[in-house]
Amino acid sequence: MKMENVCILLTYPVPEYLVQELEKRFRVFKFRDVASNPQLIGEISSSIRAIVGTSAWGADARLIDELPKLEIVASYSVGFDKIDLVKCKERGITVTNTPDVLSDDVADFAIGLALATVRRICVCDRFVRGGKWKEGEFELTTKFSGKSVGIVGLGRIGSAIAKRAEAFGCTISYHSRSEKPESYYKYYPNIIDLAANCNILFVACALSKGTKHIVNRKVIDALGPKGIIVNIGRGALIDEPELVSALLEGRLAGAGLDVFEHEPKVPEELLGLENVVLQPHVASDTVETSIAMSDLVIKNLEAHFQNKPVLTPVL
Amino acid sequence: MADQLPQVLVLRPPESSSSARIETQLSQKFQLVKAWESPLPTADFIAVHAASIKAMLCSGGTPVTAHILHLLPSLQLIVTTSAGFNHINLPECRRRSIAVANAGQIFSQDCADLAVGILIDVLRKISAADRFIRGGIWPIKGNYPLGSKLGGKKVGIVGLGSIGLEVAKRLEAFGCIISYNSRRKKANLSYLFYSNVCELAANSDALIICCALTDETHHMINKEVMKALGKEGVIVNIGRGAIIDEKELVQCLVQGEIGGAGLDVFENEPDVPKELFTLDNVVLSPHLAVFTPESFSDLYDLVVGNFEAFFSNKPLLSPVLDE
Numbered sequence: 001m002k003m004e005n006v007c008i009l010l011t012y013p014v015p016e017y018l019v020q021e022l023e024k025r026f027r028v029f030k031f032r033d034v035a036s037n038p039q040l041i042g043e044i045s046s047s048i049r050a051i052v053g054t055s056a057w058g059a060d061a062r063l064i065d066e067l068p069k070l071e072i073v074a075s076y077s078v079g080f081d082k083i084d085l086v087k088c089k090e091r092g093i094t095v096t097n098t099p100d101v102l103s104d105d106v107a108d109f110a111i112g113l114a115l116a117t118v119r120r121i122c123v124c125d126r127f128v129r130g131g132k133w134k135e136g137e138f139e140l141t142t143k144f145s146g147k148s149v150g151i152v153g154l155g156r157i158g159s160a161i162a163k164r165a166e167a168f169g170c171t172i173s174y175h176s177r178s179e180k181p182e183s184y185y186k187y188y189p190n191i192i193d194l195a196a197n198c199n200i201l202f203v204a205c206a207l208s209k210g211t212k213h214i215v216n217r218k219v220i221d222a223l224g225p226k227g228i229i230v231n232i233g234r235g236a237l238i239d240e241p242e243l244v245s246a247l248l249e250g251r252l253a254g255a256g257l258d259v260f261e262h263e264p265k266v267p268e269e270l271l272g273l274e275n276v277v278l279q280p281h282v283a284s285d286t287v288e289t290s291i292a293m294s295d296l297v298i299k300n301l302e303a304h305f306q307n308k309p310v311l312t313p314v315l
Numbered sequence: 316m317a318d319q320l321p322q323v324l325v326l327r328p329p330e331s332s333s334s335a336r337i338e339t340q341l342s343q344k345f346q347l348v349k350a351w352e353s354p355l356p357t358a359d360f361i362a363v364h365a366a367s368i369k370a371m372l373c374s375g376g377t378p379v380t381a382h383i384l385h386l387l388p389s390l391q392l393i394v395t396t397s398a399g400f401n402h403i404n405l406p407e408c409r410r411r412s413i414a415v416a417n418a419g420q421i422f423s424q425d426c427a428d429l430a431v432g433i434l435i436d437v438l439r440k441i442s443a444a445d446r447f448i449r450g451g452i453w454p455i456k457g458n459y460p461l462g463s464k465l466g467g468k469k470v471g472i473v474g475l476g477s478i479g480l481e482v483a484k485r486l487e488a489f490g491c492i493i494s495y496n497s498r499r500k501k502a503n504l505s506y507l508f509y510s511n512v513c514e515l516a517a518n519s520d521a522l523i524i525c526c527a528l529t530d531e532t533h534h535m536i537n538k539e540v541m542k543a544l545g546k547e548g549v550i551v552n553i554g555r556g557a558i559i560d561e562k563e564l565v566q567c568l569v570q571g572e573i574g575g576a577g578l579d580v581f582e583n584e585p586d587v588p589k590e591l592f593t594l595d596n597v598v599l600s601p602h603l604a605v606f607t608p609e610s611f612s613d614l615y616d617l618v619v620g621n622f623e624a625f626f627s628n629k630p631l632l633s634p635v636l637d638e
Contacts, residue, residue, distance in 0.1 A: 122442040169424070
């Protein structure tokens with residue numbers, strides 16, 4: 001199929017493999033940070049028929065307005081909070097994401113992040129590298145196995161996290177928009193009750209208007225001073241300033257964070273804390289999954305430009 | 316009164332503040348006869364104060380040699396606070412009918428949790444990325460290098476005892492394919508058994524060392540095994556440092572002959588080869604796989620339980636049995 005003349009806009013750096021595969025098939029225009037400066041695109045704006053976005057930048061109304069021929073936004077991510085779905089629906093623009101292929105990696109990472117936080121693995125590593133072991137012993141951490149786990153959002157990723165946590169003897173409960181009848185885990189219609197009844201809270205839901213700051217001061221208070229929060233969803237799911245002060249004041253025992261409200265900015269106060277593990281939004285970043293996600297983006301684009309149904313539509 | 320409590324010999328001081336707390340609690344129930352507090356050499360101290368003592372408490376760092384045992388003709392029980400018992404001369408104990416009790420399975424979950432946590436850290440670069448952020452590099456450098464997927468990896472467990480089984484159970488939930496090497500094949504398990512650790516390595520993406528240190532397992536993980544594991548392979552050791560030929564391991568890591576390592580134990584603790592400090596594909600931990608308050612609380616209960624059983628002629632809770 002002659003797709004070489006199809007013009008694709010890449011709004012943000014993506015893995016090399018994806019760039020190569022896109023360039024084999026399409027005319028690719030790479031504009032880092034263009035989503036915040038749409039006027040940078042200039043003349044080619046009237047030729048762009050597709051955008052490939054990421055969790056960092058997708059397509060907001062301003063960018064979409066600059067691109068009269070835009071037909072599809074294929075996101076290299078499962079989250080689509082950076083895409084103006086209302087605008088896309090208005091314009092009849094197809095939106096696709098990359099669900100399923102990354103669920104395992106994200107769940108693996110969530111558990112790894114929880115273990116690193118509870119057992120202070122990164123702190124131990126710094127302790128040894130800093131030559132401190134010769135001076136004295138490390139402190140006790142706490143046990144991970146058997147702890148009660150609460151999951152916010154029992155979707156594909158949340159369920160994968162639950163399955164892994166069960167192998168550690170953890171009890172699982174969850175909060176979701178609605179109860180999942182096929183699940184045997186305990187359901188809490190109110191997230192505060194979930195927090196009050198668990199020790200480790202995993203935030204795994206999608207970011208939308210309804211879930212912004214879903215983990216707020218009340219939830220943090222309910223989780224309590226022995227509680228741990230692990231966020232592999234989106235930074236804005238948690239009220240970040242409240243999280244920071246809870247950690248500083250000892251109202252929360254610790255946090256494992258892969259996402260932040262204003263990436264790549266990480267609240268400075270967290271950089272000196274030993275009870276947090278900080279990661280640069282990498283929960284799905286493995287060689288294997290990056291290839292799988294890239295292949296899915298390509299397949300969605302090819303399907304669209306061949307007038308076939310896309311594989312993983314959001315809209 | 317203290318001198319009416321049953322006597323327990325302690326040769327060396329506690330190795331950690333947690334162990335010290337356990338000893339303080341034990342003194343409520345037993346008279347701890349502490350050789351290390353005396354200026355007398357051990358042999359003299361024992362001759363004067365512990366010649367007829369029947370029970371001893373030790374840790375993993377106290378060698379209980381034939382020589383020591385010879386000084387204690389009435390000894391009937393050794394309780395070690397460790398899961399490992401390579402520091403105790405078992406054949407001599409067997410010959411003298413001295414019972415040995417260890418920490419049994421109480422540490423197994425914590426050890427397994429740490430092994431899995433360290434494995435994920437190495438594959439997914441968690442400690443390295445945490446350093447990246449704390450060094451203020453994220454805003455400058457943007458994307459971080461990709462890690463390696465855990466799911467679908469072939470994991471070879473060296474030593475499928477209580478700890479090895481807990482590791483296997485956890486990693487199965489991540490979609491890992493489990494195989495193992497042990498002294499003997501275990502019945503009723505679906506995991507693939509390799510009688511030879513080199514073969515296990517050749518067929519694995521990661522090795523998790525969970526076995527005891529013995530004469531046979533000393534330096535069992537050598538250059539041959541590491542070459543068989545290969546350049547993408549990862550080794551996690553939560554057993555004993557000397558199970559791995561450490562000099563060889565460091566060379567392989569520095570030269571890129573294996574993909575990475577997660578180490579909680581070393582040959583000469585607390586000395587750690589400095590070459591490891593600059594490597595991003597290595598995660599280092601100061602021998603604390605069991606250091607949680609829950610484990611120490613369980614340990615106290617078990618140690619008390621063993622001594623109480625012994626002094627009331629009941630079966631020990633966690634005897635080290637002949638295998």
